[in-house]
Amino acid sequence: MSKNIKKVVLGYSGGLDTSVILKWLKTTYDCEVVTFTADLGQGDELEEARRKAELVGIKEIYIEDLREEFVSDFVFPMFRANAVYEGVYLLGTSIARPLIAKRMVEIAHETGADAIAHGATGKGNDQVRFELTAYALDPAIRVIAPWREWDLMSRTRLIEYAEANQIPVPKDKRGEAPFSVDANLLHTSSEGKVLEDPGEPAPDYVYQRTVDPEKAPDTAELVTIGFEKGDAVSVNGEKLSPAGVLTKLNELGGKHGVGRLDMVENRFVGMKSRGVYETPGGTILLVAHRGIESITLDRGAAHLKDDIMPRYAELIYNGFWYSPEREMLQALIDKSQEFVSGEVTIKLFKGSASLVTRSSPYSLYSEDLVTFEEGSGTYDHKDAAGFIRLQGLRLRTWAARNKRAR
Structure with missing residues (x-):
């Protein structure tokens, strides 16, 4: 590997893996490190990441709230397409990666860094998503993927490296984690360890954002969502920002056990993987958006959208958000949303989100x-x-x- 790197921007969570990566980068490449931590609604205490970065002498620390940009510029455009991967997955992790990588490239330009680094492993999809985004935005950028370079290939080796380099190891990291979690405002994703056998049910403790549908309220709840040009703009008559809409729908859906998914998906890198996802607000939003489209889209337009949707969803899943074909499809999709405005009422009950009514001043229904x-x-x-x-x-x-x- 080439060591001719002077400064690198690291996607930094403050957890064990990225803390080890931070030290490893400084040691291996003898370079300056800029840390970047994005708030996408994952609920973590982000100031802890700042404190840890300062402890190891990092001078340039970026911690940014990207929740509004995440929903308005990434989640909502995707939902205009009704995008689901392999028929069920609402792409919660997939759609977050291009925003994180975009901001890392921008910070590299702002700070004069010549490389970015990520903590994705060599087995997953995220390495592809981070790197394809980076190359699409800056073809000259260099990308460092420590998991493909170092020999710290186990939890034990990571902890040994951390202890040898005075990197604090939380008590809950000394034992083997029961599963790994990725979270943002759209969803939580859990995979690995206790979830690796698809023949075994997911333990109840895996679910973090939704109540067990069997324990959800015994009374249904109605929620009315207002749309303008394909995007949700209000919940129960209250105008909200994009992130505000999704936050409110998450709260309502989570209370009623809406949005749980246990699936075996086909990763872009070639293997099958089992994941347990919770997407309460997104599940409600998808039902509502299809509901308002049902009365405002012409048959030909609606069927064409359904035809291209799997291709669009696959592009996002595979990391091609910044690609000419995705942008072409987005232009078509956005054109279809000119009259997708009105209100939809959804009933939430015991894990289900059912469409009840829909109305629009631009309705084609006669x-x-x-x-x-x-x-x-x-x-x-x-x-x-x-x-x-x-x-x-x-x-x-x-x-x-x-x-x-x-």
Whole structure:
């Protein structure tokens, strides 16, 4: 590996792994280190990261609240597409990585750093997401991935290195963690250790953001979400910021046990992985957004969105948020949202989020057209005969050919 690096920006949580990485970078590369800690709504005490960085002599420390940018510029554009990976996953970790990496590259430019470093392992998707984002934003940036370079390949070796270098090791890190957790305002993700066998149920203690649906309130709760051009702007009549909307929906959904997911997914790097996800607010938001689209999108537009959605979701999952094809798809999706405005009411009950009502000043729904009673005459039943004959022409031709050939 080349050691010609003078300054590096490290994505720093203050935990054991990144604290070891911080020391390892200074020792291995003999370089200055800038630490960057992002508040994406994970709920950690971020000032502890500042204190730990200061203890080891770091002069340039960035701790930033990115919750609003996260929701407005990443989560909401993704939800305009109704994006789910492999039919169920709401991409909570995937959509956070490009924002973190973007800010790391920006800080590198601001501080004159010539490299960035991340703590993702060589087995996961995050290494791909961080690095593809970095290269898309600065093709000359250098990326250091310690887990692909060092020989500290076990928890025991990490702790030994930490102790040898006077890095504090929390008591709860000395034993093997039962599972790993990643969290942000959109979701919590738990994987590894006790969750590695997909044939074993996830223990109750894995869930942190939602109550057990069986223990949720016995009375349903209604929540009304207001939309403007595809984005949620209010909850129960109260105007809220993007992060405020998601925070409120998380609170309501978590109380009712909404948004739990236990899945085995196909990682981009080639292996299957079991993950347990909690996305209460996002689950409600997806149901509500599809509900308002159901009355405001034309059939052709709605079906085209559904056709491209798996491709769009896969791009995000695989780390291609900053790619020309994702931006092209986003332009199409955003165009479709011009009239996706109105209100949707959702019922929350025992783990479910069910659509109850939807209304919009731009609704394409016509009671006059669908009524079983006599309408205004806009639709003539007799017109259906010619429509069906034309639709059936190729089928009749195909059937006649088959009959002759027998």
